[in-house]
Amino acid sequence: MFEPKIMCFLCKWCTYAGADLAGTSRLEFSPNGINLRVMCSSRIDPQHILHAFKEGADGVFIGGCHPGDCHYVEGNYKTLRRVTLFKTMMEQLGLDPKRLRLEWISAAEGKKYVETMNEFTETIRNLGPLNLEEKTLTEEGVCHE
């Protein structure tokens, strides 16, 4: 079975703490995602996401605080705007936008974190490997997945 590689960027205050709660609650889930802790989801630059795809990620996950709960006032709204824009760019680049997922997961939502990780892994598994590095860009600069 195809085991997708998933790069996860989690904000320190909510989703990272939610992932810790999944641990303390001993909730089992698929190990495909590996977390990178950032202070706020708004630290994530589209180039980080592109870089992850380039380095072999089949999916990228970003976790932030619920709207209104951002530790830095409204960082999560900035993330939302960036991700929405980046998804349209992904389409233009020939990448399936489903390979990028943004989710609000609070420190109390260990269960939601686990469900999201399982779901996302399944989604990426169904989409199959990306292998971006092996793909050649077409003349228009578009990569056809």
Next chain:
Amino acid sequence: MKDDGKKKRIGVFVCHCGVNIAGVVDVEKVAELLKDYPGVEFSTDYVYMCSEPGQQLVLDKIKEDKLDSVIIAACSPTLHEKTFQSAAELAGLNPHQVEIANIREQDSWVHPDRDKATVKAVKIVKSMVEKAIQNEDLEPIKVGVFKKALVIGGGVTGLQAAMDIADQGYEVIVVEKEPSVGGKMIQLSETFPTLDCSQCILTPKMVEVTRHPKIKLMTYSEVESISGFVGNFKVRIKKKPRFVDEDKCKLCNECADVCPQIVPDEYNMGLSFRKAIYMPFPQAVPGTYTLDMESCLGTLPIRCGKCKDVCDAQAIDYDMKEEIIEEEVGAVVVATGYDLYDMKALGEYGGENYEDVLNGLEFERILSASGPTGGKVQRPSDGKVPKNVVFIQCAGSRDPENHNSYCSKICCMYTAKHAMLYKHRVHDGNAIVFYIDVRTGGKNFDEFYQRATDDESILYLRGKVSKIFKEGNKMIVWGVDTLTGQKVEVEADMVVLAMAMTKADGVPELMKKLKISIDGNGWLAEAHPKLRPVESLNQGFYLAGAALGPKDIPEAVAQASAAAAKVGALFAKDELMHAPTIVPVIEELCSGCGICVSMCPYGARTLNAVRKVIEVNEVLCEGCGACAAACPAGAAQQLNQSDSQIFSMVKAILRG
């Protein structure tokens, strides 16, 4: 302190955490595999890294192998990051050279497959090594502390907190939105379980607060906004116009005598009336009149203007304007209290349509000597002394389906008190209490409940009332006694509902401004429910009283004192350490486009128009990194979380 191309010497320490990690992850293998990883000088595993010998091992190795960075692969950084940073500091290592690889909460506890968990652990550790390679030594940014506190709320909690902070020698501003301090407690008749008069114990405290040289009282005022950070907040306070000069007012009451406008009296829960110009209650603090402009007939002579004419002290000023007052404070105590759940929500109990169905605070006013009936128990509809009174507990509480899921905690006790005080005043009356459970956890609480049943023969029926309606001049109560299995109908003269406590009006909006999170019920969320019960996650904000959830007076006062102690601990320091993981500007790369300025929620970044570069106020920068992600030139780089570090970490995770 760039390492000038010098190769880093990194130590990796893999913790077994007993079997917590080692039971799943092959820790020896992880340590072994890391040995050859670029930058790693030393790698080992140990049974309990956080134990005394474990920490000693780290300390010794730093010295022995001249390590300039260490990775502890163990539990979540929220638990022991500080522990290992302190240990490293003892060995002379900068704490920002310590990284935690979370292989317990985010690996061994969630992935039982040994091989998969081990592979994942290796990748996690490698990514932290990559981060460490580029970590710089950072020194905390020192900031001064403004040793003045703001207390929001002038109820018993806020007053206590203010007194306790002021007594430690610090200045305090108390902001209260009503015309007088006193909160809900000043409306109570007597308090359980001692039955001492609420006003008698609270008014001295109110007076003490006004006389305290360190306390500045701002009533009829509201907090508009708070900016800044712990130790250095800027507060904007809106002072509503009272139209009466507090200092000139002689309390002669002539203005109220001539005022033609009559409106329901809030202090008496609308059971009596006041004038448009009024003093909320005789012991109000500050002792002054307030003109309620919304009810005023009009200040122009052709409309009315009678109060101004009659005021010899010339205290009335119709031109008074709303003022915005700015203050600087170092800490904030939030004591915004509670409200009673709206009776309108209980349609089955008549909503607010039946005059003789009262909520708990209304009945307090009827029992109170300073209330509308002077303490005589009379029902509102016709002034008759009610001979059969039904008390209903859990009105709106413990009802997740329709109202509030929580227990309002104080109702069992105050219902027992209500029934008891009613019997003290109407000896031949019947008091019937419908309850689901009687919860009397508290010093002398159960004894008090027993007094109600033993000495006053109050009938407690176990069951929740389903409906109240009016028939003639009686209130018909449909209840049940589940102990005998009978549906019970009672003809009552008056009904008292122990209405649920709920979040105070306007609290969610205010908390949004203060960045204090609230829970699903609107109660303020503490930083930790057990260990940090009076702190907010937002540093510099302390929480106390019923704003956190239902509680009685002693508990609220205890929290107030606890919050005051926390403020004192903060103010005992002359300087606070601000995290140095900020986002400075690499001036050579900065084009001065100003995109990052709009990204910053703290106003930490400004464009120097002359030099065409961004300047960063390092004290204001909280290090969220939103600007770094937005900077098109890569000139904004977060210290120890640079783009280059993230790229290396991503690579290690995906290819490691």
Next chain:
Amino acid sequence: MRVHYYPGCTLKEKATNLEDSTREAMARLDTDLVEPEGWTCCGAEYPLITEKIHGLIPPVRILRQVEIEEGSKVVTTCAFCFAVLKRANKAMLDNPTLHTRVNEYLADDILIDPTTKEKRTHFESYNGDVQVLHLLEYLRDEVGLGHLKSLVKRDLSHIKVAPYYGCRLLRPQKEVAIDDPETPTIFEDFLNAIGCTVVDFPFKQECCGSYLSASMPETSNEPSYRVLNSAKMNGANVVALSCPLCYYNMDTRQDRIKEEYLEFNGFPVLYFTQLLAWALGADVETLGLDKHLCDPRPLFDIKQNAEDVEVNL
């Protein structure tokens, strides 16, 4: 205007006064009521337990027929039919298991096309897209109470009406309620719009005894009596309702209530549509007032109002 209308079986037999007055009133509101082709009984009671799926077949079949006939809404006056149709429709929307099972069952159903008269089978799934409305909701949301008020031809202010909701229009709240179950106002608003004097009374949402009047007839006297008595004590001179079963318990059975409660000397009960039709100027003969056990005719002061009708017309 043309709208689908599901009368239900009782309206064609025992409750013709509800049916006739509804048709009379709706004609005066220029609304053409269309009955879905080949409708059957809705089943009267919605199955409350998961295994009794067969109870969902008739209502869903009726709703699907409405959809096949390109109706987006179906209006009912009988409170029982309303509750069954609305709950069944909601189940099709919210419960995927029931949706699948009911649709599987109905896929092989045979139906005669209303226009081509061809036999059809293999239907597409019914997804709960038809909106089920009680006539009171229809009057409020589609006709508009303001508009309705402007069409009133008679003065009904002397009729002091106690609006009786009963159970089916209000509960279960999340599935059927046409208004807040404890403090509803839709019926009152309607009565105000047609010019009646509304009397508030605490028994407006208490049960009348329902179908127990068939299985245990003696038990339904008390609940029905309490409703009527409460309306009377609060100053009403008539109870208005929308359910043929409530009507049966509270009007048809009044002689038995009198036997048990000797002080009770009768109280008129009307369908809300009778008041509506009357307000809109309908002829008194069309209202079926002669069917009532407790004669409500004294309330319909024909002489006084006939002139008004002429003037207004």
Next chain:
Amino acid sequence: MRVKLKIGENEKKFINRVNELTGDNVYRCYQCGRCSASCPMAQEMDLLPNQIIRKVQMGQEEDIIGSKTLTLCASCFACQGRCPKGIDIAAVCEAIRHLLEPKGKDFWGPDDVQPELAKELPQQVLVAVYKKFAK
């Protein structure tokens, strides 16, 4: 009155079946009794609605079988509407009636209708009562 409380396999099976059929969990009930205070038929009942739920919680199926309450419920949902947990007690009664049918319990049949009522009853009443109480 004395009872030896036993929650064994049979009792659990009964409780689980009621839960399955209603899609709810009877243990959510904390016995406030509001259903009974709301019930328009409480005066006729030998077991109040809250007691029916209690008996199910305790697995006492035998006590419920003979209770009049099962056929006194007119599904008016007054109990459910005011229940702080939103438990549908009418559905619980229906579930229990359903479970008793295979045991030969028939609560009502077409022959039970009183002849003088047969001609005056509205159609919906007959359908409803038959659907509710007949096998």
